[in-house]
Structure formats: C-alpha cells, structure tokens
Amino acid sequence: MSEKTILVWFRNDLRIEDNEILLEATRRADKVLPVYCFDPFYFRTTASGTLKTGNVRAKFLLESVANLRDNLRGMGAELLVRTGNPAEVITQLAQQFQVNEVYHHREVAFEETGISEQVEAALWKIRLNLKHFIGHTLYHKEDLPFPIKDIPDSFAVFKKKVERDSTVRHIAPAPESIPVPQIDEPGEIPTLADLGLEEPVTDPRDNFHFVGGETEAKHRLENYFITHKPTAGKIVRNATYGSQLSPWMAFGCISPRQVYWEAVKHEQTQNHSLVMELLWRDYFRFMFKKYGNQFFKSDGFRDDAPAVSKDQYALFEQWKNGTTGVPFVDACMHELKATGYISNYCRQTVANFLVKDLKVDWTKGASYFEEQLIDYQPASNWGNWAFIAGVGCDPRENKYFTSVKPAADHDPSEPFIQTWLDGTAVVS
Numbered sequence: 068m069s070e071k072t073i074l075v076w077f078r079n080d081l082r083i084e085d086n087e088i089l090l091e092a093t094r095r096a097d098k099v100l101p102v103y104c105f106d107p108f109y110f111r112t113t114a115s116g117t118l119k120t121g122n123v124r125a126k127f128l129l130e131s132v133a134n135l136r137d138n139l140r141g142m143g144a145e146l147l148v149r150t151g152n153p154a155e156v157i158t159q160l161a162q163q164f165q166v167n168e169v170y171h172h173r174e175v176a177f178e179e180t181g182i183s184e185q186v187e188a189a190l191w192k193i194r195l196n197l198k199h200f201i202g203h204t205l206y207h208k209e210d211l212p213f214p215i216k217d218i219p220d221s222f223a224v225f226k227k228k229v230e231r232d233s234t235v236r237h238i239a240p241a242p243e244s245i246p247v248p249q250i251d252e253p254g255e256i257p258t259l260a261d262l263g264l265e266e267p268v269t270d271p272r273d274n275f276h277f278v279g280g281e282t283e284a285k286h287r288l289e290n291y292f293i294t295h296k297p298t299a300g301k302i303v304r305n306a307t308y309g310s311q312l313s314p315w316m317a318f319g320c321i322s323p324r325q326v327y328w329e330a331v332k333h334e335q336t337q338n339h340s341l342v343m344e345l346l347w348r349d350y351f352r353f354m355f356k357k358y359g360n361q362f363f364k365s366d367g368f369r370d371d372a373p374a375v376s377k378d379q380y381a382l383f384e385q386w387k388n389g390t391t392g393v394p395f396v397d398a399c400m401h402e403l404k405a406t407g408y409i410s411n412y413c414r415q416t417v418a419n420f421l422v423k424d425l426k427v428d429w430t431k432g433a434s435y436f437e438e439q440l441i442d443y444q445p446a447s448n449w450g451n452w453a454f455i456a457g458v459g460c461d462p463r464e465n466k467y468f469t470s471v472k473p474a475a476d477h478d479p480s481e482p483f484i485q486t487w488l489d490g491t492a493v494v495s
Contacts, residue, residue, distance in 0.1 A: 134280025
C-alpha cells in the first residue's frame with residue numbers, strides 16, 4: 068500500500084502552533100510537504116500606481132517565512148520555497164512528490180479567493196482535491212449565531228450576539244512530529260532585490276521595530292501582558308499604539324485564538340482593548356464574506372460615493388507626502404512612510420481628513436495604505452476605509468468605533484508631532 072502525502076500550502080498562516088491544516092495533515096498523512104510560494108502578483112505595481120506590497124511589509128514577510136523554515140527544521144522537517152504562479156507551482160510539486168491532497172486556509176478578499184480558485188482548477192485537472200480550512204478568525208464561521216448572509220451590519224449588534232451565543236475554540240496544539248518526504252531542493256528564500264524592492268531605510272525615530280516570524284510573535288505577546296498588567300482595578304494600556312500585534316496576526320505568525328486565550332489567562336477579556344481589536348478584525352472579515360468586492364468600489368454598498376474635489380490628485384499627493392500643513396496629519400504620514408506602521412488613532416484621523424476635509428476619493432487612501440502598512444489585510448484595511456467614507460457600515464450604529472477629534476485641533480507642540488516633524492522624515 069502506497070504512502071499518503073498531503074501538501075500544506077502556507078499563505079497567511081506562517082506558524083506551527085494553532086495551525087489546523089498542519090496538524091490535520093500530520094494526522095491523516097504518512098508524509099507532509101510544507102510549501103510557501105512567493106507569488107509575483109503581490110510584488111507588482113497596481114493600476115493606481117502603488118506597489119501591491121511595499122518594502123517594509125515584504126521584509127517582514129521574508130523574515131516570517133525564514134522563521135517558519137527554521138522552526139520546521141527544528142522539528143526535523145523542511146519548508147519548500149518557490150517563486151511563481153501558485154497554480155503552476157503547487158500543481159508541479161503535487162506531481163513531483165506524488166501528493167494525494169492539498170490543504171490550505173481559505174481567504175475572503177476576491178483577489179486571494181481568485182488565486183485559490185486557479186489553484187483548485189489546476190489541481191482538478193490532475194484529479195487532486197484542494198481542501199479549504201477556516202483559520203484566520205477568532206470565532207469559527209460555523210460557530211456564529213447567524214449565517215454569513217445575515218451578519219449584522221452594525222458592529223455593536225454583531226459584538227453582542229457573538230459574545231452572548233458563540234464560544235472561542237481552544238488552540239490546536241503543534242504537531243508532535245512532521246514527517247516529510249525526501250527533499251533535495253528546498254529552494255532559496257528570495258531577497259528584497261529578487262522581488263524588485265529596495266532595502267528599507269531604518270529611521271532613528273522608530274522606537275518599535277517589527278521583526279517577522281512566529282518566534283518573535285510569541286515573545287511580543289508574552290511581553291504585552293507583562294507591560295499591561297491590571298493596576299488598582301484598571302488595565303494599563305498603551306492608548307496610542309494598542310497591542311501592536313497586528314503585523315504578526317496579518318501574516319498568521321500568531322493566531323487570534325492564541326491572543327484571546329492569553330488574554331483569558333491574564334483575566335483581561337471583558338471589553339479589553341485587545342479583545343476589541345480581535346472582534347473588529349473578525350467583523351470585517353465576515354463582512355467581506357457577505358459583501359465581497361463591493362468594499363473596493365468608491366460607492367461601496369451604499370450606491371452613493373462621497374463627493375470629491377476637482378483638485379483631489381494634488382491634494383492626495385500632499386496628504387501622502389505629509390505636506391498638508393496640518394501638523395498631526397503630516398506627522399502621522401511621515402511615520403507611516405518611515406516605519407510602515409501608525410496607530411489606529413492615526414489611521415482614523417488621517418483617513419477622516421483625506422475623505423472629509425480634502426474630499427479625495429477614499430479608495431486612493433486605501434490603496435496607499437495597502438502599499439505602506441506592514442500589517443495590511445484586505446478586509447480590515449478596505450473595511451475601515453469604507454466605514455469612514457460612509458459607504459460601508461453605518462458609523463452612527465457603531466459606538467465601539469474609535470472616535471477622533473479634528474486633526475487641526477491637535478497641539479503642534481505634542482511630542483509625537485515634534486518627533487515626526489523635525490525635518491528628517493523620509494518622504495518622496
């Protein structure tokens with residue numbers, strides 16, 4: 068009787084612990100073939116002139132893939148790395164290693180699901196199945212108290228019903244062992260230059276450097292609860308930057324469930340800012356399942372796009388380069404350009420300013436964030452922007468959404484503004 072081999076296609080799930088597809092593959096197969104494919108699609112220039120993936124996020128990705136390979140090797144396994152169209156790469160590897168089935172985690176945005184469909188169609192031609200798993204949310208889709216088509220458009224209603232009627236599943240353990248077939252050519256992880264990108268310039272004002280990978284993600288999660296212990300009945304929070312775990316969650320170096328159960332262990336779940344981040348993240352992913360690519364259109368799903376200025380192209384350039392003359396906005400945009408990260412408060416403020424003060428098409432801002440943000444996720448990014456533009460969910464029904472004061476009301480002498488407007492910011 069021949070051995071059964073399952074190919075595990077890693078995408079935005081770059082971890083070993085709480086990775087259902089990896090654990091299930093080790094339970095059901097004699098051999099497991101872990102694969103990561105660098106798809107050129109994500110390293111191109113978009114129709115709007117922005118990069119699909121900026122160099123800061125690409126560097127974080129390379130670090131995350133390298134760490135996954137190191138961790139797999141620590142278990143006696145290996146990660147195959149290839150560059151190319153996944154439909155061609157996965158199919159070729161499936162034939163080369165006589166794979167019986169391919170596992171992967173399902174995504175929600177139309178470009179990502181389109182790639183899955185291409186791989187599925189290619190595998191079907193050689194009579195192989197692409198098995199879909201759901202592993203990017205805190206609450207499993209099958210545990211929701213309503214079908215996807217009936218997801219409440221109000222976050223407040225969503226939060227109330229989910230917290231009342233659903234439970235968070237427990238963490239899936241890491242496999243005890245990962246038996247792999249003989250791999251003679253594991254493949255090299257590309258450099259930034261190979262991907263057509265330049266090495267990011269380290270800015271001396273960046274006091275929170277992000278390093279990709281599951282190992283660093285676990286360290287940051289542990290450190291978060293050390294520095295955010297309850298004091299005198301209150302939770303000590305970094306009100307400016309939140310948890311800063313989002314880059315690792317974006318690439319799946321750590322799962323929402325791991326974060327949640329760590330919060331439970333430290334008794335920090337009731338309306339805690341960290342759990343709220345997870346709920347918002349779930350909400351936008353499920354809303355993407357409900358409304359699809361309507362989130363990428365200027366009129367969203369309201370059929371009424373916001374009015375735009377006749378000078379919107381010039382105004383957008385000023386906003387992007389941090390030269391609007393509004394100190395807080397400019398400081399946020401300088402920080403984003405230099406580090407690939409800004410606080411949620413900054414994101415809401417600069418988005419509001421672009422859409423409501425400058426009257427620029429909100430999709431331009433969303434596309435720029437897609438290029439720049441180290442923690443970019445389609446659902447969270449485009450969902451947030453549509454929300455602010457008033458073409459997504461109704462902000463009046465969502466009391467839990469971050470409220471911001473007008474950008475012009477910030478005191479120019481604020482330390483944050485002084486730091487990022489000292490004349491050394493890197494802008495193009």
